[in-house]
Amino acid sequence: DIQMTQSPSTLSASIGDRVTMTCRASQSLSGWLAWFQQKPGKAPKLLIYKTSNLERGVPSRFSGSGSGTEFTLTISSLQPDDFATYYCQQYNGYSGTFGQGTKVEIK
Amino acid sequence: QVQLVQSGAEVKKPGASVKLSCKGSGYTFTSYGMHWVRQAPGQRPEWMGWINAGSGDTKYSEKFQGRVSLTRDTSATTAYMDLSSLTTEDTAVYYCVRIGDSSFHFQYWGQGTLVTVSS
Numbered sequence: 001d002i003q004m005t006q007s008p009s010t011l012s013a014s015i016g017d018r019v020t021m022t023c024r025a026s027q028s029l030s031g032w033l034a035w036f037q038q039k040p041g042k043a044p045k046l047l048i049y050k051t052s053n054l055e056r057g058v059p060s061r062f063s064g065s066g067s068g069t070e071f072t073l074t075i076s077s078l079q080p081d082d083f084a085t086y087y088c089q090q091y092n093g094y095s096g097t098f099g100q101g102t103k104v105e106i107k
Numbered sequence: 108q109v110q111l112v113q114s115g116a117e118v119k120k121p122g123a124s125v126k127l128s129c130k131g132s133g134y135t136f137t138s139y140g141m142h143w144v145r146q147a148p149g150q151r152p153e154w155m156g157w158i159n160a161g162s163g164d165t166k167y168s169e170k171f172q173g174r175v176s177l178t179r180d181t182s183a184t185t186a187y188m189d190l191s192s193l194t195t196e197d198t199a200v201y202y203c204v205r206i207g208d209s210s211f212h213f214q215y216w217g218q219g220t221l222v223t224v225s226s
Contacts, residue, residue, distance in 0.1 A: 001169075034212050036152075043202055043219055044152060049212035087151060093211045094166040096142065098151045 002026050002090050006099035012107040019075040021102040023088030028068045035064055035073045036087045038101075044087060048073065078104070109133045111203050111217035118223045124191040127220050129203030136184040137161040140206045142213060143177060143188045147199040155201075158186060193224045 003026040013019050023033065031051045036044035046055045048064035051071060061076040075082055083106055088099040114128040129141065143155045156167040158177040165177045176189040186203055200219040207214035 032212075036213075043216040044213075045216075046212065046214055049207065049214075050210065055214070089152075089213065091212060093140075094157050095168070096144075096154045096213060098153070100151050 002029070002097050004088055004090055004097050004099035006086075006088055006102050008102060009100070010103045010105060012105045013078050014107045015078055015080060017078045017107075019078050019082075019104065021073050021086060021104075023066075023071045023073070023099050025069045025071075025090055029071075029090050031067065032091050033064070033066065033071045034089045034091060034096075035062075036089065036098075037082075037084045038087065039084045047086075075104075109205065109215045111205060111215055113201075113203060113217040113220045116221040116223070118225065119193050121194055121224060121226055123193050123224075124189060125193060125222055127188045127190075127201055127203075127222070129186045129188075129217050131160075131184045131186070131205065134205075136179075137181055140211070141177075141179070141186045142204040142206070143175075143186075143201065144204055144213070145199040145201045146219075147196070150199075152202075153199075155188070160186065190222075193222075195224050195226075198222065198224045 005024045007022050033051045035048040038044045047058050052064045063074050065072050085101045085103045087101050089096050110132045112130045142157045144152045146152045156177050158165045179186045202219045203217040204213045205215040
């Protein structure tokens, strides 16, 4: 099974900061990598799919990049609504594995 | 618009089984696969299995093989997840997730069903 590892586990930042978090896979993913945002008591919300494709309705301050086994989610200017936990996920047609999450906290 | 509406919270005793439902609307039910994902308190989401809503073909996580069963009723546009031999470690929120319009990313999520296993 493919293992997903995110870093850092917690990230403290201020409004307006540029924020970057990383996701590493135990083997090459061929680009099938997604990012989700989750707030307490809510279902995960898809932000990015296929490494860099922005889901409809997601603000353009979110962007994804990477290849092979290393991927990045960047928030260009952190907004109050962005304080949440972020999960990366590798997926294919039949399954998916999530990372352990990066929690973005107010500094 | 695509909607997935899941059944209500459940409380079960260890050793029991639970059957959850997920009603899809706003799209052609049989054209898209459905995943089931669970999330225990404070933990990452965990993939459990997938069903092709058209053919009924399934694929399960090895962790749950033999204990989970995914089915669907196409006339009711509803998917079901049966989980047996429950333990306290099965306490979690269970989500159904439809794949994407143009690819197989996990695009549409139900609101989740809390299953509590307690003696």
